[in-house]
Amino acid sequence: MDDFYKEFDNEQLKGRSHPTDQQINNLVLDGWKGTRGSNRGPNFFDWFKNICKIRSSVHNVLRQISYGFRKRVSTYGCYDVNGYRFRSEKYENNRTGLATTNSGVCVTCSDGNGNVLEYFGVIEDIIKISWEGREQLELVLFYCRWFDPTSRGVRQTENLGLVEVKYSSRLPNFEPFVLASQVTQVYYLSYACDKPNLRDWWVVHHVAPRDCLPPIDINNDSIETEEPSHDISFFQEDGLEGTFVIDLGDIEIVASSADEITDPKELKELEKQTDAPQQEEILETDDEGNEDDAESDDEDCYEDEDF
Incomplete structure (x- = not known):
């Protein structure tokens, strides 16, 4: 709208002698008040409405605004x-x-x-x-x-x-x-x-806006700091991004006498759990006693398929 305001002022103030700020303000609201009826000019709203009627280049939104708003609010x-x-x-x-x-x-x-x-x-x-x-x-x-x-x-x-x-x-x-x-x-x-x-x-x-920190006031002039932002939204992260590894190093585990297993039934159960992996290795051998290479079988399957 700035261009229209400037055009209105230049057109209505042409030939006028140094109008005051108050006269310019009155010109926009009420038009130029002359001593005779012929010297009276339109206010900005009537002038802009007429411009929208005769110019096709005016934006549709501005043209709609010139019609005026509804009386029911x-x-x-x-x-x-x-x-x-x-x-x-x-x-x-x-x-x-x-x-x-x-x-x-x-x-x-x-x-x-x-x-x-x-x-x-x-x-x-x-x-x-x-x-x-x-x-x-x-x-x-x-x-x-x-x-x-x-x-x-x-x-x-x-x-x-x-x-x-x-x-x-x-x-x-x-x-x-x-x-x-x-x-x-x-x-x-x-x-x-x-x-x-x-x-x-x-x-x-x-009052500070919701979800924003209030302005920060730094009174210590001896420390040079950047000017704080007054529009800082605060939030809580859902979790840490990425992964990390904890290196425990060489840890020596010492079993105390209180942890030593002495019950015969528990010792027998522990032996079964220890022998179970060995039995699985025996089942994976072929008739000639050679162990199957699982990785080589997977590679052969991929080589036979067409991609």
């Missing part, structure tokens, strides 16, 4: 994505005995200047929308209540490394939706004490 209480199990706040409030709170979310964004900003919120509803057409196009969105990401709603304790959110603060803009694939999971812990400077704040704890 699906809603869920739980949704698994990114190694997390998310639940809406409405779902958790109607369930008793839950051992965990899975409605906290965090999404990381960056502004035009490259500044990274974290948005913390609570999932109020989980919605799946579908598009009309032959392709099975679906998208899951989290409808969230976002806290103010500025210093009025989020603060960080430098000496402890804690991130806190003021749960009564709200994001000033109405932007409740976020893609389910964009968020990570957090939970909020209130303070046990009732001090005025802590009463309205929650401590943020980031």
Whole structure:
């Protein structure tokens, strides 16, 4: 879609005098607002829908998206994505005995200047929308209540490394939706004490995805190590591959008097077991008294067969 966005901006901003970032953003959502009706331009969605009608080169998926999604949507209480199990706040409030709170979310964004900003919120509803057409196009969105990401709603304790959110603060803009694939999971812990400077704040704890190790924190600067990976799946091998041999060396077996066989019946049975191999060798001789070579017979059989 990047090429279409650039084409739209170049076409609609042609001849305009240095629009601000806010004007460019409004251009995409509402179109260019001129003083006269003839100067009004289309927003990006109407413009893109018209492009899909007149151009046959547009991809079928993008063309289907331009039709718009169905007005009837699906809603869920739980949704698994990114190694997390998310639940809406409405779902958790109607369930008793839950051992965990899975409605906290965090999404990381960056502004035009490259500044990274974290948005913390609570999932109020989980919605799946579908598009009309032959392709099975679906998208899951989290409808969230976002806290103010500025210093009025989020603060960080430098000496402890804690991130806190003021749960009564709200994001000033109405932007409740976020893609389910964009968020990570957090939970909020209130303070046990009732001090005025802590009463309205929650401590943020980031949850590690299922089947992944949490990030490794190396504080020893004197040892040069490679930067650890934050996406390490752990598992248990079923068994060792290959074989190995244990060399016991020359072991001298000493029989003690306690192990010596003295019973006549046991001695007679032992003699039978010792003589049995000799009798088998006699049976394998031919009429002339020559022993048959089993290996030579096998070789003759293989030589007579055609492969």
